[in-house]
Amino acid sequence: MVSENGIIHVRIDERLIHGQVATMWTNTLKASRIMIVDDQVVKNDMEKMALKLAVPSGIKLSILTAGGAIKNISANKYVGQRVFLIVKSPSVLRTLVEGGINLTQITVGNMSSKANSKQVRKSISVTDQDIKDFKYLRSKNINIIAQMIPTDEPTNFMELI
Amino acid sequence: MDLAVWQIILLVILAFCSILDSLSLNIGCQYPVIIGTLAGLIMGDVTLGLAVGATLQLMVLGVGTYGGASIPDFVTGAIVGTAFAVISNQDVEFAIGIAVPVGLLMVQLDVLARFTNTFFLHRIDKNILENNIPAIKRNVLLGALPWGLSRAIPVFIMLVFGENIVNLIVDGMPDWLMGGLKVAGGILPVVGIAILLRYLPTKKFVAYLILGFVAASYLKVPMLGVALIGLALAIIFFQRSFTKKLELAGNSNITMTGVENEDGEYED
Amino acid sequence: MKMENMKIETKNMDSNSITKRDLWAANVRWLLCSQICWNYERMMSTGYLYSILPTLRKLYKKDEDLKEMMTLHNQFFNTNPMVGGLILGMDMAIEEREKKESKEVVTGLKTGLMGPFAGVGDTIFGVIIPTIMGSIASYMALKGNATGVIMWIIVNLLVIGFRFTLLPFGYKQGAKLVTEFGERLNALTDAAILLGVTVVGALIPTVINAKVPFVYKSGDVTLKIQDMLDQIMPSLVPILLVGIVYSLLSHKKMTSTKAILFVMVLAIVLYNLNVLG
Numbered sequence: 001m002v003s004e005n006g007i008i009h010v011r012i013d014e015r016l017i018h019g020q021v022a023t024m025w026t027n028t029l030k031a032s033r034i035m036i037v038d039d040q041v042v043k044n045d046m047e048k049m050a051l052k053l054a055v056p057s058g059i060k061l062s063i064l065t066a067g068g069a070i071k072n073i074s075a076n077k078y079v080g081q082r083v084f085l086i087v088k089s090p091s092v093l094r095t096l097v098e099g100g101i102n103l104t105q106i107t108v109g110n111m112s113s114k115a116n117s118k119q120v121r122k123s124i125s126v127t128d129q130d131i132k133d134f135k136y137l138r139s140k141n142i143n144i145i146a147q148m149i150p151t152d153e154p155t156n157f158m159e160l161i
Numbered sequence: 162m163d164l165a166v167w168q169i170i171l172l173v174i175l176a177f178c179s180i181l182d183s184l185s186l187n188i189g190c191q192y193p194v195i196i197g198t199l200a201g202l203i204m205g206d207v208t209l210g211l212a213v214g215a216t217l218q219l220m221v222l223g224v225g226t227y228g229g230a231s232i233p234d235f236v237t238g239a240i241v242g243t244a245f246a247v248i249s250n251q252d253v254e255f256a257i258g259i260a261v262p263v264g265l266l267m268v269q270l271d272v273l274a275r276f277t278n279t280f281f282l283h284r285i286d287k288n289i290l291e292n293n294i295p296a297i298k299r300n301v302l303l304g305a306l307p308w309g310l311s312r313a314i315p316v317f318i319m320l321v322f323g324e325n326i327v328n329l330i331v332d333g334m335p336d337w338l339m340g341g342l343k344v345a346g347g348i349l350p351v352v353g354i355a356i357l358l359r360y361l362p363t364k365k366f367v368a369y370l371i372l373g374f375v376a377a378s379y380l381k382v383p384m385l386g387v388a389l390i391g392l393a394l395a396i397i398f399f400q401r402s403f404t405k406k407l408e409l410a411g412n413s414n415i416t417m418t419g420v421e422n423e424d425g426e427y428e429d
Numbered sequence: 430m431k432m433e434n435m436k437i438e439t440k441n442m443d444s445n446s447i448t449k450r451d452l453w454a455a456n457v458r459w460l461l462c463s464q465i466c467w468n469y470e471r472m473m474s475t476g477y478l479y480s481i482l483p484t485l486r487k488l489y490k491k492d493e494d495l496k497e498m499m500t501l502h503n504q505f506f507n508t509n510p511m512v513g514g515l516i517l518g519m520d521m522a523i524e525e526r527e528k529k530e531s532k533e534v535v536t537g538l539k540t541g542l543m544g545p546f547a548g549v550g551d552t553i554f555g556v557i558i559p560t561i562m563g564s565i566a567s568y569m570a571l572k573g574n575a576t577g578v579i580m581w582i583i584v585n586l587l588v589i590g591f592r593f594t595l596l597p598f599g600y601k602q603g604a605k606l607v608t609e610f611g612e613r614l615n616a617l618t619d620a621a622i623l624l625g626v627t628v629v630g631a632l633i634p635t636v637i638n639a640k641v642p643f644v645y646k647s648g649d650v651t652l653k654i655q656d657m658l659d660q661i662m663p664s665l666v667p668i669l670l671v672g673i674v675y676s677l678l679s680h681k682k683m684t685s686t687k688a689i690l691f692v693m694v695l696a697i698v699l700y701n702l703n704v705l706g
Binding site for chain 3: 297
Binding site: 024027028042043048052056058060061062063064065068122 | 360361
């Protein structure tokens with residue numbers, strides 16, 4: 001999937017660069033850059049160092065705030081690259097879309113259970129706010145699927161919530 | 162030939178212990194080739210067990226339960242396949258014919274076991290609030306039961322009740338199927354190999370893939386020999402890439418070539 | 430949050446400090462029970478809680494504190510069990526020093542490290558070692574030789590021994606573990622992958638059994654197809670088969686289960702067409 005702004009795959013995964021994500025998805029997608037967008041992670045030195053460790057060698061890494069991501073992507077900074085965007089929750093993607101970023105498809109991987117969340121699938125639990133954010137994203141004609149690893153059957157996510 | 166009671170008991174225990182070992186010590190009981198050997202030992206035909214286990218092992222080489230995904234359970238397949246092949250006086254391909262469907266079906270039970278443990282998780286949540294330490298310990302350990310039983314019960318059922326079905330199959334098995342299964346046994350390792358090549362960054366190391374192939378196929382170097390060659394190359398690679406990183410780093414601890422801005426954002 | 434070097438200089442022998450016995454207890458618990466209550470909701474949380482429980486009881490004498498920390502440690506956790514001991518050790522070092530103040534740091538540590546450690550751990554202990562040992566063991570087993578199997582079991586026992594060193598190591602190093610050894614981890618993973626790929630290359634001609642029995646007869650001419658193929662390149666058919674399944678797997682809908690079924694059906698068909706035998 002080639003897109004104009006350089007983003008080839010969007011994934012919601014609380015584990016960010018988890019074992020599976022790092023190797024399987026990055027290889028399958030032939031990504032050239034992994035972009036983490038999370039305002040909290042940017043402030044956490046430990047997590048940042050851990051992410052730098054985890055990124056497969058040869059792949060570039062960006063750790064940005066939502067605002068920073070909007071600025072960079074809108075400035076066409078990643079055109080021609082193959083960016084694999086990973087976030088922890090749909091609210092971040094909502095912020096990006098509201099900021100004018102164009103996304104065509106979102107893959108939901110891991111969302112752990114929290115207070116007041118409802119489990120909708122093996123490793124996906126959503127809060128009411130999550131559901132609102134997902135509905136917003138869907139209303140922008142973005143395709144939302146659930147898929148853990150590349151060899152899994154992708155399923156329509158909106159049918160689950 | 163019939164399955165003796167002591168054999169059934171041992172095989173069921175084997176199934177129960179294998180999954181628990183895979184979750185903890187990891188002596189090797191979740192690997193089909195090791196379990197197949199043990200099953201073969203119990204059934205009195207180690208060679209068959211070795212062959213069955215090996216074929217199944219090659220099919221799942223490198224496939225793992227990463228992040229909680231479920232994979233075909235060829236450990237159970239190896240146990241059941243070996244057992245039935247021995248008592249029906251059949252060969253490896255027969256065992257494979259049973260082992261593969263069994264393994265594929267067992268995935269559902271793995272999913273079930275993982276789900277069931279959520280029950281214990283919630284009990285532990287309550288225990289924490291009540292500060293009930295012994296109960297916490299108890300519930301954690303009870304989690305072993307869904308795991309073990311999810312393997313032991315099916316194996317038990319299959320071994321006890323499956324004999325009649327297996328006999329029917331043996332009598333009615335046509336040659337086109339048997340022969341086909343024999344060929345299948347020979348080429349099924351292709352799946353495990355292809356999966357591995359897909360998920361490792363093969364393109365980056367394709368030269369070494371070719372090297373391994375040439376060593377084994379033209380030079381007839383045995384597997385262990387190739388592994389040693391690979392180890393030597395890996396050490397050279399590691400030493401070279403490590404010294405290269407040290408050169409880039411100079412004195413600083415952080416050798417990443419990226420830049421961090423005042424907001425804390427990082428990019429390379 | 431900036432992390433400083435957390436070297437534990439002197440151990441005061443009051444009842445609040447972590448002893449070798451405590452490290453041992455946590456180590457054994459982690460080794461045996463890290464995944465025993467694994468579930469989809471919080472995965473390894475219970476194993477982590479169980480392992481660190483004795484330490485928590487030692488450090489937090491007030492009921493309220495204990496409850497709070499127990500809840501924290503029953504939160505979502507999933508990493509490679511072989512290397513998880515490192516995180517546990519680091520966690521214990523930090524909590525011993527900062528007690529309840531370390532709550533956020535510990536959360537950050539666990540959340541931040543479980544992913545990357547899973548990546549390295551899964552690659553080395555989940556893919557590379559089983560691939561190499563599995564290849565050797567299976568290759569020998571197909572010839573009726575159980576030596577490979579025994580070798581694999583020995584390797585696994587050595588790995589258990591190695592795991593035991595990680596928790597105390599993490600405890601001694603504390604947070605600076607991440608900065609100092611970080612870069613080596615990537616090189617190590619790459620080297621391991623290199624080894625794995627070499628072995629897989631050797632697997633193709635060694636364990637795939639695919640011969641073409643087809644013989645072409647016309648008058649006096651008898652052509653054995655397999656001989657012809659061997660002239661071009663030995664193990665040509667295995668390579669072709671790997672190539673077919675490899676490209677099949679690039680399709681979105683293909684799963685490993687479907688690939689297995691595909692190969693079985695293919696085998697039966699080709700057998701009956703006398704292409705494979």
